[in-house]
Amino acid sequence: MSEKAEADKADKQGGLWETIKVILQALALALVIRTLLFQPFSIPSGSMMPTLLAGDYLFVNKFTYGYSRYSLPFGPDLFDGRVWSGDPERGDVVVFKLPHDPSVDYVKRVIGLPGDRVQVIDGLLHINGDAVKRERKGEFLDDQYGVRVPVFVETLPNGVSYETLDLNPNGVGDNTRIFEVPAGHYFMMGDNRDNSIDSRFDVRYVPVENLVGPARIVFFSVGEGAHPLAFWRWPSAMRIGRLFKGL
Numbered sequence: 001m002s003e004k005a006e007a008d009k010a011d012k013q014g015g016l017w018e019t020i021k022v023i024l025q026a027l028a029l030a031l032v033i034r035t036l037l038f039q040p041f042s043i044p045s046g047s048m049m050p051t052l053l054a055g056d057y058l059f060v061n062k063f064t065y066g067y068s069r070y071s072l073p074f075g076p077d078l079f080d081g082r083v084w085s086g087d088p089e090r091g092d093v094v095v096f097k098l099p100h101d102p103s104v105d106y107v108k109r110v111i112g113l114p115g116d117r118v119q120v121i122d123g124l125l126h127i128n129g130d131a132v133k134r135e136r137k138g139e140f141l142d143d144q145y146g147v148r149v150p151v152f153v154e155t156l157p158n159g160v161s162y163e164t165l166d167l168n169p170n171g172v173g174d175n176t177r178i179f180e181v182p183a184g185h186y187f188m189m190g191d192n193r194d195n196s197i198d199s200r201f202d203v204r205y206v207p208v209e210n211l212v213g214p215a216r217i218v219f220f221s222v223g224e225g226a227h228p229l230a231f232w233r234w235p236s237a238m239r240i241g242r243l244f245k246g247l
Contacts, residue, residue: 091160112187167194
């Protein structure tokens with residue numbers, strides 16, 4: 001082999017190695033960002049309507065509440081509790097690991113803090129014996145069922161306001177017992193009150209270590225049944241008004 005051929009071969013090998021290094025560095029950076037900073041999630045159901053819609057894609061801020069075993073991929077049992085912990089605020093929209101099946105991600109709103117007493121009476125939320133302010137605000141068109149649903153604005157004791165839906169004025173979750181939130185746990189509810197499996201039902205209280213982080217922004221949204229990689233459907237399926245919508 002001539003010196004020129006050997007030099008060309010060495011250049012090719014060097015170029016290939018440089019490409020591999022760039023790819024590995026990019027993968028490592030993406031892993032660090034996903035593990036420690038921001039993680040994308042998709043919304044598969046309407047349990048948080050009208051705040052979140054099925055087909056929304058959002059970023060979760062992973063450092064706001066600190067880190068637990070569930071901040072890491074596959075949730076290895078390396079330590080208990082949280083490190084650099086920050087407390088969720090009442091009204092935060094939070095992604096968390098389902099207590100009885102941590103392989104499943106849920107997204108709900110923080111309603112009850114540790115030590116709170118939470119109850120729903122005739123569809124009206126009560127916290128520590130006081131009714132939460134609730135005002136009617138028009139209707140929401142449910143595209144899935146083609147019906148208009150009453151919208152209410154709830155205002156929590158700390159002043160956080162958000163919209164909820166009332167599909168059924170006599171739903172199974174409209175009258176509950178008093179839930180006393182244990183230390184180190186949170187009480188979660190979906191904004192679509194009659195179509196949400198949350199702390200009133202099987203979810204129960206969510207341990208602090210199961211919190212992944214607060215949802216901060218909807219960065220992409222497509223109509224139900226559309227896939228974000230189906231580029232040819234974007235013109236008709238993409239919800240332009242929800243892109244980069246803050247939560």
